[in-house]
Amino acid sequence: VSYRYKDHIIINPLMRGGIVPKDVQKKLFEEGWTEVGYNVCHDCIEGRSSLITKPGIRSFLSEVAEFYGGDEAEHTFGCRAAQFAVMKTIAENSEEKVIISDPNSHYSTNIAAEMCGLEVVEPPHSGYPEYKVEAEKVAEKIEEVGRPALVAMTHADPYYGNVAPVKEIGKICSEEEIPYMVNAAYTGGVMPINMKEFNADFLTLSAHKSMASIGPLGFVITNYEWSKKLFALSKSKADWTGRVFGKKIPNLFGCSIGALPLVSCILSFPYIKERVKNWEKEMKKTEEFVDALEDLGDIMLLGERPHRHHLLHFETPLFWEISKTHKRKGFFLAEEMIARGIVGLHKGLSKHIKLSIYGLSDEEVKRVRDAFEEVANLKPSN
């Protein structure tokens, strides 16, 4: 096994926020963190990684909670495990079995619900070309359902990069006393977020998608009201030995293992705190890039305009036309980009593309734009 894309510019929109800073990578290797993939456990006293004080995982989790405007945070096996913990808490504390989620949710939201026996109903989005989710539609859906066990909204969605009206929806949920989860997998770590402003009870995060960390790692953050339930300690007792596991949190598999991904996130966190301040600058850069790409010809950004997230989804009839007569068919686009040192377009697709230039330098952005221009000018090769 060898990595095929070393030194390529990555434009996969779900990866850009997850790029690990070079000096963090170097530290992980040179300081010896990779020798044993969970060596923060050397000084574990209490039997749960989130309680470890050397290194300061416990204080790091407080810092994470505070940074996102919450009261208590735990690390998880990715955002999917964070969502699972929330859904499980809801399933065990509610008689209702229907939750409302947005029509642009990541599949992991739906799978987490399925794992916990919850049924997902969706408000509609606004359809082509913006696919927006409106608070009003969520309110209507709540009325229709009666009392959903949970409202789960994807802050910025992975299809179009639309930013949902999470504050307005939070206000509704708060008024109606419906538990409310915001999945910030694509925003937490790139833009400023405060879950209190959202009126959210639960915030879920992906460290390897948006917090510059090795995967798999996520976080679930909650308020004091829900923390006792979400982070409930084990109550089981093995019958003959009488063993109990009082420090373990079943919703998090007992302990979510403070392994290399967590170390990477601790090392990356100072960068995260700094970079969210550049969000407006990133959005301006993204806007200019959208204009430049659309100027190439028959290419149009989908999703809301103005665009408020770095994930870009273009409809690209221009590339679709080329693919029709190209010997590599739909594969030509991703392959031509790779030939130019740029990886991240979904292989086989040329009618639609998703990408991001988040965190790229001006020079790198120019390389990406130039590559698209060259490919747009390709003559069919047969």
Added chain:
Amino acid sequence: VSYRYKDHIIINPLMRGGIVPKDVQKKLFEEGWTEVGYNVCHDCIEGRSSLITKPGIRSFLSEVAEFYGGDEAEHTFGCRAAQFAVMKTIAENSEEKVIISDPNSHYSTNIAAEMCGLEVVEPPHSGYPEYKVEAEKVAEKIEEVGRPALVAMTHADPYYGNVAPVKEIGKICSEEEIPYMVNAAYTGGVMPINMKEFNADFLTLSAHKSMASIGPLGFVITNYEWSKKLFALSKSKADWTGRVFGKKIPNLFGCSIGALPLVSCILSFPYIKERVKNWEKEMKKTEEFVDALEDLGDIMLLGERPHRHHLLHFETPLFWEISKTHKRKGFFLAEEMIARGIVGLHKGLSKHIKLSIYGLSDEEVKRVRDAFEEVANLKPSN
């Protein structure tokens, strides 16, 4: 955050099998795998990491299944998530809610059961000083329970390093048609294992504990009979969009994310295959070490004799005596060892110690033994 134990000899018995070979660490860093912690996803076509062919994750999982004598394998977020997947499958396919597990199980077995609403009952062990689990006691417990939903046995346990009679128990389960899981977290990857010989329906593994990998990573392996249930595909449908997630496996969170830990395991696997052949040699080295340590004075190995696993649990009245008058009390032992470049004894304990010399060179073993000898000769310092 910085790693405090670089270049120390690690004797933590749950870590020795997880040490990542130096050249694998180097490759992870130098080849660029650490740039994005889940960059095997660049060439994901089907939407689940276990189906990726570039790099060959799919064929790797077949190789893993075959190596352990099973039919189908999936990677998981550690052995705890593997056990959870099994327990969930059992809970959904059985009307019984009681499972039998051994009294020396790792807590993650009990927590996985608790997560799935299963109650754990235990056969007794043989008590001090061997703490052995006998097949006969398991049979008696089965008779008492009537029809357990599952029998879950820890192959080598994390308390005493006893190897349970998993073949005999498997024979009983097979005859009585009771689903049978063997947790090989401490054996799979260090000693030869064939789950068919155990008559096991499920084998769970920890890559970061015994397969020389970065954490968190585990595997769950099963036979054809159970694979359709254990690896059942998603059946949910989001109501308005009509989205379905047909390639996703809910018991594994949809997709268990082929991230850096998985890459490390693929790179380490050739070492694993080689090293299990040295198991008898390792056992001989361990036996000699036990003799040498017991020769220091009032120190005795607990668990079965002859010992058949690298995890060693000693009762150490000798160190306990020293701790009584040492200014660092029970902490002196771990600290004195660290001062000699050896990390892995549980901090604060001196009455009992757990350690392993698995995979250490003769020279390193000598350093460990000499360090214990020096510490045994310490005069109380106040």
